[in-house]
Amino acid sequence: MLEVANVGVRFGGLVAVDDFSMTVEQGMIHALIGPNGAGKTTLFNSITRLGPKTTGRVYFKGEDITRLPDHRMIHKGIARTFQNLQLFGKMTVYENLYAGYAFHFGRSLPSIFAGSHKSFEEDVRARISDVAARTGIRSVLMNVPRNLSYGMQKRVEIARAIISEPEMLLLDEPAAGLTYQETEKLDRVVYDLSRNKGITILLVEHDMNIVMKISDRISVMNFGKKIAEGSPQEIANDPEVIRVYLGGEESA
Ligand SMILES: Nc1ncnc2c1ncn2[C@@H]1O[C@H](COP(=O)(O)OP(=O)(O)OP(=O)(O)O)[C@@H](O)[C@H]1O
Ligand SMILES: [Mg+2]
Incomplete structure (x- = not known):
């Protein structure tokens, strides 16, 4: 449904997103996870609009939407929320x-x-x-x-x-700052939208509980690159993920 192809984003000398590709299949809850500063929000923003200094392409249902302005997205069937409430x-x-x-x-x-x-x-x-x-x-x-x-x-x-x-909903850290009870409510809402409304969901989220519980597929990002992708089970057992993501969190 959504295809991100070789997207790259630079801020001066910093490569925030590095030749990143990912496909979100229709009907899935697809999570994008990774440590702070991995480039998740930058990639997320690129999906709803690649800026002039970015590279790569984004397709929605086969249509190139790479430089479609933000406000046109909603008419294509893509809606989003923001990391900071808007x-x-x-x-x-x-x-x-x-x-x-x-x-x-x-x-x-x-x-x-x-x-x-x-x-x-x-x-x-x-x-x-x-x-x-x-x-x-x-x-x-x-x-x-x-x-x-x-x-x-x-x-x-x-x-x-x-x-x-919308046919697709992009969520950037919906659970950030929520209490345990609020998070539970939120993941039920997201799950319901996927299963009962058929909305395809791309979920950027730090909270591993919600990610492991409701995702069909997970992509893991670190320093702008994709380091792993698979089912929650596969990701939970991936040595590279454990090292950079979970291990990094423990030592922090
Ligand atoms: N507008 C900007 N100008 C310069 N550097 C930026 C800008 N936005 C993000 N960055 C840098 O790009 C990198 C990726 O940031 P990004 O916000 O995409 O990470 P993230 O994975 O969403 O992190 P978090 O989990 O903290 O939300 C970081 O090193 C960040 O400092
Ligand atoms: Mg972010």
């Missing part, structure tokens, strides 16, 4: 979802909030209700995100990302 802090959760939906249809916010489109209104209400139930945020729809727990905000961000019914 919600509209002063809008309610409901409005955040509404905005995500409206954006998908390319409407300007003022024209939508003017509220002359009745069927659109009904459609969006139904959609928000479904997505909110799926992500467990129903009870907070009228709150503003900044008053919510971090775990709740993360789920709001995911809800906003899937409101446009």
